[in-house]
Amino acid sequence: EDQVTQSPEALRLQEGESSSLNCSYTVSGLRGLFWYRQDPGKGPEFLFTLYSAGEEKEKERLKATLTKKESFLHITAPKPEDSATYLCAVNSGNTPLVFGKGTRLSVIA
Amino acid sequence: DAGVTQSPTHLIKTRGQQVTLRCSPKSGHDTVSWYQQALGQGPQFIFQYYEEEERQRGNFPDRFSGHQFPNYSSELNVNALLLGDSALYLCASSLVSEETQYFGPGTRLLVL
Numbered sequence: 001e002d003q004v005t006q007s008p009e010a011l012r013l014q015e016g017e018s019s020s021l022n023c024s025y026t027v028s029g030l031r032g033l034f035w036y037r038q039d040p041g042k043g044p045e046f047l048f049t050l051y052s053a054g055e056e057k058e059k060e061r062l063k064a065t066l067t068k069k070e071s072f073l074h075i076t077a078p079k080p081e082d083s084a085t086y087l088c089a090v091n092s093g094n095t096p097l098v099f100g101k102g103t104r105l106s107v108i109a
Numbered sequence: 110d111a112g113v114t115q116s117p118t119h120l121i122k123t124r125g126q127q128v129t130l131r132c133s134p135k136s137g138h139d140t141v142s143w144y145q146q147a148l149g150q151g152p153q154f155i156f157q158y159y160e161e162e163e164r165q166r167g168n169f170p171d172r173f174s175g176h177q178f179p180n181y182s183s184e185l186n187v188n189a190l191l192l193g194d195s196a197l198y199l200c201a202s203s204l205v206s207e208e209t210q211y212f213g214p215g216t217r218l219l220v221l
Contacts, residue, residue: 042214043199087152096157
């Protein structure tokens, strides 16, 4: 059974304090790992798709990396507007997307 | 370029009633998936539709059913509502040839 575990559950950062969110996964044949951002009461907003170990993608202050067992979402010099829940999901072909519970990020000015 | 749209935005029902939620996919997309998200949890896959057929299904009872129309829009129906069905229902669209899914804003369902 495909599984995704995200850590930490919650993270509080000062503005400008860089950090990383972790996504560990077990899946039979990875067809893609996905990062989404979700604001309270809204639908997830697509950030990145990673397909193979060693792949990296960047968007503004966010950088996603992938290994054979986990993915990291690095946040460089975060701003208060980066506060949200960040969701990680995998696709193995068994289920289109299996999600973790997310990491709630708060960035304090 | 219109993104994924869902209606209604909010809905209040009582136990035992039936509900229908609607979704229009992103322009150019042919595949629609539905997810249930309880408070504080990640979304859980309900089912996926392509070419008006249910392509895959998650671990949800038969009370949850769906439909896809020729214009690729979709409906989610839930019968005999339970208190535990209260959640944010999310629709996502994609191309059948690609893995990345794009989500709509969701429908918040409250069952009293």
